[in-house]
Amino acid sequence: MPIVLFPKKDKPQLVRGFSPKVVRLNVRINEDVEEASLANISRSGLLALSNDISTNSHVTKLDFRHVCFGPEEAFILAKGLSTNAVLLDLNLQHNNLSDAGVGAVAEALIQQGVLEVLTLDANGIGDTGAIALAEFVSSSRTLKELRLFDNHILKDGGAAIGSAVEKCPTLRHLDLGLNEIGDAGAVALAKALCSYSKVSKLSVRANGITSIGGKAIAKALRKNCRLRSLDIRVNRLRDDAVKHLFEALLLNTHLQELDCSGNNIRDDAMEFVAEVILQNKFITKLSFEDNYFTDEAAEVFLKLLQKAEHLSMTEFGIHNNYISEIKLQQIDLFMRTHARELQKKKRESKRQRSQSVAQGDDTREESKISAGRQSSGSLSRSTSRISARGSREASKV
Template sequence: MLQEETAGERLDQSSCEALEVVLKSLCFDFINLQAARLEENGASSLLDMILYYESTAHLDLSDCRGVGASGWRALAHLVKQSVCLTRLDVCNVSMVNYPSQSLSKALQTSRHLAILHLDNTQLSGTPLFSLVGALKSNRALQELVLSNNQLNSYQDAMQLGDLLRFNSTLQTLELSNNLLADTGLEDLCEGLRWQRMGLKVLLLRNNHFSASGTLHLAKALPTLKTLEVLDLGDNCLENEGVQTLKEPLMMNRSLLHLGLAHCHVTCEGGVALAEFLAESRQIRHLDLRGNEVRTGGLMALALALRINRSVDTLDLDTTPKQEECVESNDSPQHHTLPDPIHQSANQSPNLYTESGKPPYRR
């Protein structure tokens, strides 16, 4: 694998033009310009050369804030015309106004770009409207990352719902660390219900969802035929939300990986998830790290794993939460209840801890 690293370097026009001898001689798997101090004319010249020589399959322009209008114009031309470029990362830069407009216009007719990462690019509002408008007709893009963009539960969520409704080629959508909330989840789920093919991975960590929001997801889950990965971690779903999702999860026949880390789930929710595991024939991975599932819930999960034949990874905290009991006032000894996960390890070889290794067997 050939890689070109210019991260953090100052690249004016003369420096970029000097790179031509390299670009015309070699084809790179990855050109990393992250945090490069690009000047507008230099950026324009460099991107034009990358297009002319079809120099790379993966280009990273994250943290490049000096690209300027002509640089963005050249990037749009690269996205539209290149047959080699399949992945573009443009993170931690502002895409307000011209940058979002030029890139969106290029995406309307782009036929080869398959992966686009736009993490922390101030996309909320008009920029997202432009992007979604282009992607409704795009048939090449398969992975889109829009995390950390302060996407809201109003116009932004409606746009994302439209994207899911009209785009059937997108396979991975990353929306973590936004502000979609329960009303935004409703719009997303309305779009999801139109998905008959395409979307396989949906990542929604830390979006201020509550148990109320799971009502919308419960309506969509049984209809989804291709979704394989759903991450709802770092949302306050609590036991009520897990109970709401239990039956729809049982009805779904495509989901392989479910993330519920740090969702304020206790033993009650653990028991509900154990009932789901006992019924599921396809789920492979369940993440329950950072919850308060104690002995009762762990016992239920251990029993479910004796029945389940599909799970190969169950992520739990490395030190499970345990209760203590007191024998009597006359004998104030504290006995830690046995860890049911360890007790059932010999019967449940599918069970794994946070590290991905089998639990300690006595």
């Protein structure tokens, strides 16, 4: 299969040159191409492409997902990346780079110095590879998004990534889902969030985090860190961790989305959640799916949702608990109705702002016209006085 290139967002066109069957010498990526997605690339094709990447000045995005790259291919690619000066987005998900390959890519990216998005999902990365990536993250002043979902990163690698986040001023989105960073990784990430980190979206789902890590993250939320979206589903959080998390949300004004699905949360946590529903004005999406809430909790939640005066929430996920179908339908109906009402208010507010702007423009225009008239009148009176003075002086002569 040949390379599929996407020139400036137009329909995909087939460009031959690095395909296994048609590799030719002196074939280069067309200068109109800004994004390239590659499939079934050969060793000779990769060598040619790596050489091209090293001096390329127009391709900003490369997609190598599902191309069966291993460590050897990573070393070849890294050679070209190290001298590249324009690549912003590199996708290597679902390969088998392992620690050795990721280490080579990380070292090359330190030299490259401008990458903004790096995707390494499902690459068999362990702690050694994570530590190598942490060095890249620490040195980067451009990285905005790092995806490491579904690897084998344990507590040491998670702690290294967490410490690196604290040193990267540009990082906004970090996905460490489906690893095993545990509480050590969660604590390191929470420390970074408490400092000057600007991360706004964090996923640590399915990482074996217990109440210790949950309390550390709660501490960061209490300090009103910049997180807007937090995914902590499928961990080992219990009611005591939920208590700290939701007490923090009474003070936090940034977080908008929180996913606590698939933990060990029971009805005892209901009172902490209740306060947030009534008082927090910023949460828009909240999920407790796959937990242990019963009809008793569902009844309380419904009454609180109906009672909350400043409720901004549009999604409240509570399916797959021990809740009857009728209760789930009642909550779903309320949330759908409330979401429509919020959307209606938003449109009305936007319309009113538009009218205010238009009225302000009209007022300013009228002021300009009035000022112009006054200026014209003043000019006419000045001209009349000058003419009269001239006439008197002429009569004296």
